[in-house]
Amino acid sequence: MTTHLALLRGINVSGHNMIKMDALKKMLENMGFQNVETYIQSGNVFVDSEEENAASVGFKIKQEIFREFGHDVPVVTIGKEDxxxxxxxxxxxxxxxxxxxxxxxxxxxxxxxxxxxxxxxxxxxxxxxxxxxxxxxxxxxxxxxxxxxxxxxxxxxxxxxxxxxxxxxxxxxxxxxxxxxx
Missing domain, CATH: 3.30.70 (Alpha-Beta Plaits)
Structure with missing residues (x-):
């Protein structure tokens, strides 16, 4: 398992791209991510995945956010070393x-x-x-x-x-x- 930190850009800012953290967490768990943990409402999300490639994880999260919530949210995914x-x-x-x-x-x-x-x-x-x-x-x-x-x-x-x-x-x-x- 690899832990990734997905940094979502521009959610829950000034009433735009509103996503409740519990709904985001549920969506990510439904995608198969484990140990999903969010920090504050601005889009900091830890996920554990069999996928090691951070960019691939970020792309999948971006796609699913659009499908689930209708928001085109850029995602930069980083590791602990970053x-x-x-x-x-x-x-x-x-x-x-x-x-x-x-x-x-x-x-x-x-x-x-x-x-x-x-x-x-x-x-x-x-x-x-x-x-x-x-x-x-x-x-x-x-x-x-x-x-x-x-x-x-x-x-x-x-x-x-x-x-x-x-x-x-x-x-x-x-x-x-x-x-x-x-």
């Missing part, structure tokens, strides 16, 4: 006075080249900052996520990827939950 690398490779955690309330991680559907940061034209968003690590973009907002145009829609458009963003508190909690599952 979350561990967030802690190891986030350059902003190394800063002396890091305000984790302003840290976010954008999980991307595919590997990015180091040159992808140039495509984002980060300098246009100063004083916000960003760094790329494989299939993650670490963002440090100067004021907050609600006050910038450096968001997942912009990232998806510029890089032609599926992206979903989580704040640092959520990333921390999801890693704790992964560790509790072992």
């Amino acid at each position: 979350l561990e690398l967030c802690f190891k490779n986030n350059p902003y955690l190394k800063e002396k006075e890091c305000d984790t309330k302003k840290l976010y991680v954008t999980f991307i559907s595919k590997e990015l080249s180091p040159l992808a940061l140039n495509d984002l034209k980060i300098s246009n968003f100063k004083p916000d900052e960003a760094a790329i690590d494989s299939s993650r973009i670490y963002i440090k907002y100067a004021i907050g996520a609600g006050k910038t145009k450096l968001d997942q829609k912009y990232i998806e458009k510029k890089l032609n990827v599926v992206a979903t963003m989580r704040n640092w508190n959520t990333v921390t909690k999801l890693l704790e939950m992964y560790n509790e599952r072992l």
Whole structure:
């Protein structure tokens, strides 16, 4: 069995793409996933599966959500090592006075080249900052996520990827939950 974390983008936000977590959990169990566990209403779902390929699991979940609920919800599926690398490779955690309330991680559907940061034209968003690590973009907002145009829609458009963003508190909690599952 492989444990996957499916990060659903854009559900239960401002009254759009509403999916109750108990209904989502039941749908996933009916698909054959085991040990289904959700965290908060914004679409963080752990599933155990015989399928090892994370992208395949995410695609199946996306298809079933559309069939069951009628919502076209992008899904990025990651493993425990992805979350561990967030802690190891986030350059902003190394800063002396890091305000984790302003840290976010954008999980991307595919590997990015180091040159992808140039495509984002980060300098246009100063004083916000960003760094790329494989299939993650670490963002440090100067004021907050609600006050910038450096968001997942912009990232998806510029890089032609599926992206979903989580704040640092959520990333921390999801890693704790992964560790509790072992």
